[in-house]
Amino acid sequence: MSWAGPSQPHIQPSTAISQYSVEACETRKPTLLCLSHLRWGFVYQRPQHLMSRFAQDYRLLFWEEPVPCEEAEPWLEEHPGNVTVLVPRLPHRFQGNTPMTVEAQRGLLDDYLARHEARDLLLWYYTPMSLAFSAHLPARLVVYDCMDELSAFRGAPPELLICERALLKRADVVFTGGYSIWEAKRRLHDNAHPMPSSVDIAHFAAARQPLQQPADQAQLPSPRLGFFGVIDERFDLELIDQVAVMRPHWQIVLIGPVVKIDPASLPRRDNLHYLGGKRYDELPAYLAGWDVALMPFALNEATRFISPTKTPEYLAGGCPVVSTSITDVVRHYGNSELVLIADGAAAFVEAIEEALLLSADRPALQAAADRILGDMSWDKTWSAMREKIQCAM
Missing domain, CATH: 3.40.50.2000 (Glycogen Phosphorylase B;)
Known part of the structure; x- marks a missing residue:
């Protein structure tokens, strides 16, 4: 599947004020930074359903895993929209989860958040591996949405379980994609809640x-x-x-x-x-x-x-x-x-x-x-998550 960011239309003078007002309103929203191992345009599933809804309350940033590039220096690909998709582009010399790769992503992330004046930051993790370059961020709340046991998947990095243990220590609330995985994670966190994926x-x-x-x-x-x-x-x-x-x-x-x-x-x-x-x-x-x-x-x-x-x-x-x-x-x-x-x-x-x-x-x-x-819906799942988040703040 392919995904392309929206094109940027030319703003006529008559619409510039209203556009500015929308952007000003967005900057007043708290920021939710979602760090995901799944790409926004890959398969439309749990992250897309939930983040599209949380974008009503937050300035929503969706941070993807790095993609190789031919340029000499790292840069950040930005796809603005209701959910802004951010893709680190790293030169080929940045391989694997090395300190150099972690530092490059941290620099790109810090620069973006500073330029866009992110406020009241909420960190939402789908992959514990992202903790390496984001743990320093002063977050109002940290959420771990554990939709799968990633350590059991083919090609999982050996340090994933170590990173997950660190994330579980820092997380304020843990959601799980089903009951079986909740039964495993509830032993590791005292504020874990089963939130099975729903349906449109x-x-x-x-x-x-x-x-x-x-x-x-x-x-x-x-x-x-x-x-x-x-x-x-x-x-x-x-x-x-x-x-x-x-x-x-x-x-x-x-x-x-x-x-x-x-x-x-x-x-x-x-x-x-x-x-x-x-x-x-x-x-x-x-x-x-x-x-x-x-x-x-x-x-x-x-x-x-x-x-x-x-x-x-x-x-x-x-x-x-x-x-x-x-x-x-x-x-x-x-x-x-x-x-x-x-x-x-x-x-x-x-x-x-x-x-x-x-x-x-x-x-x-x-x-x-x-x-x-019955009454299954993503709106119901989203609402239940919002309630748990409010309780954890």
């Missing part, structure tokens, strides 16, 4: 209506089984390959970027369709064309604590779900009639066949999905 029901409910099918999916016959998300070490490639072999007439649509694994390792079958990354606003059109939604996650250390946002998104679109036995999925949806749990290829195929029967009765399926989702 209205956005995905568009898939319940007939939508024009995207060109790269429209030609595929039914039944169609689909997945959207990142394809990485958490995705069970062997399972999806076995399902494709066992049911060659099922068309399996896989949407999302391939990261941290060799694309050459992806199974290739006539009924496996890798459509690449799609924009968030494109997903309902794909979902509308699926008979069953899939969550074929591997059961390994990287998935031990995950709480997939896809579950409620699929249900909001009126699609039955088949998942492997991810702990938080079983905990919250295992007793529902629309989320079927199965491990191993034979059981997974059997569950899909059951889900296809459910898919035949769309009105009943959608009514059941609404009962499961």
Whole structure:
């Protein structure tokens, strides 16, 4: 997926005063600096949903991990907007988490905050690794939103756990992306709260209506089984390959970027369709064309604590779900009639066949999905976080 910062329009004299007023109002807001391992334009998920809402109360800065550049000296790429995205650009001689790399990022960050007169700073961490260049900042409040157990992911730096322990000592409040990871982190912090990722029901409910099918999916016959998300070490490639072999007439649509694994390792079958990354606003059109939604996650250390946002998104679109036995999925949806749990290829195929029967009765399926989702919303999650933040100040 790609993202480009907004272009800067020429300000006519008649609008300059109102523009100045808006900017002056922004400078009076407290500043929330979000330090993230995920890029703003990668996949629209928890950080984007939450930071877009917190931008109502804060001047919102979203700091990404460094990107190499050809210039001789470090510089900061800025994408201004309702959420201002900041990308450190470091010359190739800055490699890894070295003191030189840390110092370069600290300098860029300090310079930006000084130039923009950041006030009443709130630090919001998605990655403990950012503590190395930001720990010196005088923050009114420090939040650690632990959405995943990053230390279990492929390629995690060995010092991540040390950095996390330091962050947990400094954090005023800790949020977690699900209950399993909360059960682990609550032992390490006395102000930790489970805040499972939610769903934009209205956005995905568009898939319940007939939508024009995207060109790269429209030609595929039914039944169609689909997945959207990142394809990485958490995705069970062997399972999806076995399902494709066992049911060659099922068309399996896989949407999302391939990261941290060799694309050459992806199974290739006539009924496996890798459509690449799609924009968030494109997903309902794909979902509308699926008979069953899939969550074929591997059961390994990287998935031990995950709480997939896809579950409620699929249900909001009126699609039955088949998942492997991810702990938080079983905990919250295992007793529902629309989320079927199965491990191993034979059981997974059997569950899909059951889900296809459910898919035949769309009105009943959608009514059941609404009962499961209840009043879930990102607004509700955001509101609960705001309350905990206010209590911690």
